[in-house]
Amino acid sequence: MTDLVIFDCDGVLIDSEIISAQMLIDELATLQVNIDLDYVARHFLGRSYPTVMKQIRSEFGLDLPEEFEAQYRARLLDAFERDLRVTQGVANVLEALDVPWCVATSSSLPRAERSLEIAGLRDRVGDRLFTASEVAHGKPAPDLFLHAAEKMGASPARTLVIEDSLNGIRAGLAAGMEVWRFTGGSHLAGRDLTPPEDARPHREFAHFTEFFQNGVIREKES
Secondary structure: OOOEEEEOOEOOOEOOHHHHHHHHHHHHHOOOOOOOHHHHHHHOOOOOHHHHHHHHHHHHOOOOOOOHHHHHHHHHHHHHHHHOOEOOOHHHHHHHEOOOEEEEEOOOHHHHHHHHHHOOOHHHHOOOEEEHHHOOOOOOOOHHHHHHHHHHOOOHHHEEEEEOOHHHHHHHHHOOOEEEEEOOOHHHOOOOOOOOHHHOOOEEEOOHHHOOOOOOOOEOOO
């Protein structure tokens, strides 16, 4: 039985990862740091901004300017206003779920709140939004998912995590939770999705119309 479903936000509830990845690539290029989508997927997907900074410092020997984060976030939200969409089928799943659910994301609280608002999900999520700023260690550490489950009053062993990133999968597994990987985000299209040994989900699905098909999660009676 499952008592709680924890959804990642970017790349799961909202189809945002392709937008944020391309924006980061473009912004870093202005500092002569040249990376591509594969690099972003390997090193940044599912990670917090401080982790991104550490990776860039380690790999390229560059400390990002103090104003870089604010400029990047402002331009990203502008792009979200134009292009961000809720993932197809998500609204129906959230409406039909017969167990409690929440959202746990590596994004900052302001970005997560605004992203959900643009996608039309902010009111539906309410106060069930948890971010990496609330814990000592972000994904792939289990801290964020364990924190969310504790706040929601659920046992980790009876909690299901819905993730798209390998680091998110690692975090869910480390928390002792069931983990399903959503592979239908635009950022994963055409990519090799074979997971490494330490990030193998219990199930994969490419569309939210498949969410209830195996009977693990209760659906409200019509």
